[in-house]
Amino acid sequence: xxxxxxxxxxxxxxxxxxxxxxxxxxxxxxxxxxxxxxxxxxxxxxxxxxxxxxxxxxxxxxxxxxxxxxxxxxxxxxxxxxxxxxxxxxxxxxxxxxxxxxxxxxxxxxxxxxxxxxxxxxxxxxxxxxxxxxxxxxxxxxxxxxxxxxxxxxxxxxxxxxxxxxxxxxxxxxxxxxxxxxxxxxxxxxxxxxxxxxxxxxxxxxxxxxxxxxxxxxxxxxxxxxxxxxxxxxxxxxxxxxxxxxxxxxxxxxxxxxxxxxxxxxxxxxxxxxxxxxxxxxxxxxxxxxxxxxxxxxxxxxxxxxxxxxxxxxxxxxxxxxxxxxxxxxxxxxxxxxxxxxxxxxxxxxxxxxxxxxxxxxxxxxxxxxxxxxxxxxxxxxxxxxxxxxxxxxxxxxxxxxxxxxxxxxxxxxxxxxxxxxxxxxxxxxxxx
Numbered sequence: 070x071x072x073x074x075x076x077x078x079x080x081x082x083x084x085x086x087x088x089x090x091x092x093x094x095x096x097x098x099x100x101x102x103x104x105x106x107x108x109x110x111x112x113x114x115x116x117x118x119x120x121x122x123x124x125x126x127x128x129x130x131x132x133x134x135x136x137x138x139x140x141x142x143x144x145x146x147x148x149x150x151x152x153x154x155x156x157x158x159x160x161x162x163x164x165x166x167x168x169x170x171x172x173x174x175x176x177x178x179x180x181x182x183x184x185x186x187x188x189x190x191x192x193x194x195x196x197x198x199x200x201x202x203x204x205x206x207x208x209x210x211x212x213x214x215x216x217x218x219x220x221x222x223x224x225x226x227x228x229x230x231x232x233x234x235x236x237x238x239x240x241x242x243x244x245x246x247x248x249x250x251x252x253x254x255x256x257x258x259x260x261x262x263x264x265x266x267x268x269x270x271x272x273x274x275x276x277x278x279x280x281x282x283x284x285x286x287x288x289x290x291x292x293x294x295x296x297x298x299x300x301x302x303x304x305x306x307x308x309x310x311x312x313x314x315x316x317x318x319x320x321x322x323x324x325x326x327x328x329x330x331x332x333x334x335x336x337x338x339x340x341x342x343x344x345x346x347x348x349x350x351x352x353x354x355x356x357x358x359x360x361x362x363x364x365x366x367x368x369x370x371x372x373x374x375x376x377x378x379x380x381x382x383x384x385x386x387x388x389x390x391x392x393x394x395x396x397x398x399x400x401x402x403x404x405x406x407x408x409x410x411x412x413x414x415x416x417x418x419x420x421x422x423x424x425x426x427x428x429x430x431x432x433x434x435x436x437x438x439x440x441x442x443x444x445x446x447x448x449x450x451x452x453x454x455x456x457x458x459x460x461x462x463x464x465x466x467x468x469x470x471x472x473x474x475x476x477x478x479x480x481x482x483x484x485x486x487x488x489x490x491x492x493x494x495x496x497x498x499x500x501x502x
């Protein structure tokens with residue numbers, strides 16, 4: 070079977086977890102291939118007649134599907150304290166987490182990475198990037214500088230000590246002489262990291278090999294991105310991005326699956342736009358409409374709790390996501406949030422100093438100054454949360470989806486009409502026709 074890639078089409082928080090969960094019973098492996106605990110998925114499941122909400126930060130959303138094997142790929146950076154806290158929380162709620170596999174090549178977030186992340190953001194002041202302060206960026210920086218700690222290093226104390234000593238030789242100079250902070254002790258770091266080694270050991274595997282064998286056996290592998298296209302370190306709104314590749318290309322490097330095994334790329338597009346942290350956001354709203362979207366859509370970060378910046382949907386961004394990722398199918402989420410609006414503006418292009426841009430401007434300065442050009446579509450007032458087919462939707466809601474499909478350049482295969490697992494309309498199979 071070919072592999073399937075699932076990415077966010079905007080700035081994250083589009084509802085990737087819901088889409089993964091929708092395919093859960095048909096997917097054998099769900100692989101998180103980038104990022105760390107700086108992003109999260111919120112999944113709502115009907116259980117014993119009640120709706121239960123699960124907030125996942127580091128774990129792949131496939132952890133909630135009993136027939137699925139969740140995998141943390143080599144492209145992820147792992148905070149071990151967060152990993153085991155999350156596993157313990159799920160187990161306390163009756164979720165079996167014993168199937169989890171962790172790549173031996175994934176990198177570990179060391180205590181000093183968290184410290185450096187926080188002090189550096191404070192040091193930058195008004196120039197801050199808006200990181201979550203969880204050590205993600207410094208850990209990826211160590212990885213690229215070939216000064217990082219990998220999962221496999223926890224099982225060789227001599228190698229681990231050498232790597233920590235090498236890292237702290239420089240980092241303690243930075244902490245003490247630039248930030249006026251206490252130096253980090255090597256033994257403190259070793260004690261913390263080695264304390265997780267034995268519990269972690271049974272989960273560790275050559276996950277690239279496991280996934281290759283699964284594909285050869287005809288199993289379905291879903292590669293699930295953290296963050297989203299506009300936060301990709303290469304293709305996003307740099308420097309206001311994450312530190313990894315959150316686009317479809319990153320799925321291959323972050324999992325060890327070659328691109329020839331991928332034939333479907335699913336992108337999740339919220340029916341409006343949100344962003345957390347700093348950086349340009351052309352359709353951002355600062356009025357009552359923005360507050361309506363934030364309140365009605367419960368737009369607060371799963372991991373951080375930060376209120377999200379809200380705006381109308383941006384189809385320039387949607388087209389860009391289609392091109393960068395090679396999107397075959399879109400899932401439009403949170404369509405129900407737009408219920409009750411007389412008119413719904415859709416950004417179809419930008420005005421940059423009097424020049425129309427139908428595609429993303431080539432440079433960041435132009436994007437920062439871009440003003441949205443809107444096309445107004447009629448809204449609807451009917452409750453759509455009980456709609457289960459496209460034909461059930463009010464005519465104006467159908468027209469909205471069809472116009473988005475036309476503007477973003479790929480088919481809309483599913484539509485979310487509520488937070489629950491079953492509150493979704495399927496138009497085409499997400500597993501490929």
